[in-house]
Amino acid sequence: DAKTTQPPSMDCAEGRAANLPCNHSTISGNEYVYWYRQIHSQGPQYIIHGLKNNETNEMASLIITEDRKSSTLILPHATLRDTAVYYCIVRGGFQKLVFGTGTRLLVSP
Amino acid sequence: DVKVTQSSRYLVKRTGEKVFLECVQDMDHENMFWYRQDPGLGLRLIYFSYDVKMKEKGDIPEGYSVSREKKERFSLILESASTNQTSMYLCASTGDGANVLTFGAGSRLTVL
Numbered sequence: 561d562a563k564t565t566q567p568p569s570m571d572c573a574e575g576r577a578a579n580l581p582c583n584h585s586t587i588s589g590n591e592y593v594y595w596y597r598q599i600h601s602q603g604p605q606y607i608i609h610g611l612k613n614n615e616t617n618e619m620a621s622l623i624i625t626e627d628r629k630s631s632t633l634i635l636p637h638a639t640l641r642d643t644a645v646y647y648c649i650v651r652g653g654f655q656k657l658v659f660g661t662g663t664r665l666l667v668s669p
Numbered sequence: 670d671v672k673v674t675q676s677s678r679y680l681v682k683r684t685g686e687k688v689f690l691e692c693v694q695d696m697d698h699e700n701m702f703w704y705r706q707d708p709g710l711g712l713r714l715i716y717f718s719y720d721v722k723m724k725e726k727g728d729i730p731e732g733y734s735v736s737r738e739k740k741e742r743f744s745l746i747l748e749s750a751s752t753n754q755t756s757m758y759l760c761a762s763t764g765d766g767a768n769v770l771t772f773g774a775g776s777r778l779t780v781l
Binding site for chain 2: 592605651
């Protein structure tokens with residue numbers, strides 16, 4: 561199973577872009593990168609996922625390096641409501657997802 | 670627009686009691702999961718189910734059992750609750766072999 565490494569915490573000013581890194585140097589060719597977030601006292605929420613191409617949706621952008629050993633989740637204009645724990649997960653096919661301890665993002669005014 | 674519903678948001682039980690945590694999803698998903706979440710440990714998978722009457726052990730199944738009699742409902746059972754089972758319990762579901770999980774709001778269980 562590919563493991564991921566994320567910084568334990570990050571800060572971001574409201575309105576600025578939040579760039580959350582994730583290292584997954586042992587990722588296999590058929591493994592996707594998934595991002596979830598968990599706002600305090602709620603269940604985790606799916607954000608985005610990708611295989612090798614960059615992806616964008618209404619919530620965020622996902623940038624995956626060409627060698628696929630790392631990725632960055634980008635929240636283009638962070639708001640106070642984006643304060644949450646962000647989880648980066650690597651999995652292939654259908655497998656049970658393993659959540660680590662993630663990155664605690666604090667967005668400040 | 671609620672899709673995964675956990676029956677109880679907060680529960681307080683006594684040691685030795687039998688506890689049922691219920692989860693219902695309305696998305697016709699095949700796969701359902703039970704996680705527990707504790708500070709500093711992240712989410713840990715207890716059990717999951719690929720189909721009705723099917724169940725698979727996750728990483729920490731000891732002290733728990735599950736029931737999936739209908740596709741939309743996945744129950745977590747603590748046969749004899751203990752204080753170390755005090756935790757936040759999260760139910761999730763997904764369909765079509767995907768890894769995009771939809772989670773419920775969670776059930777915070779306190780065992781005294």
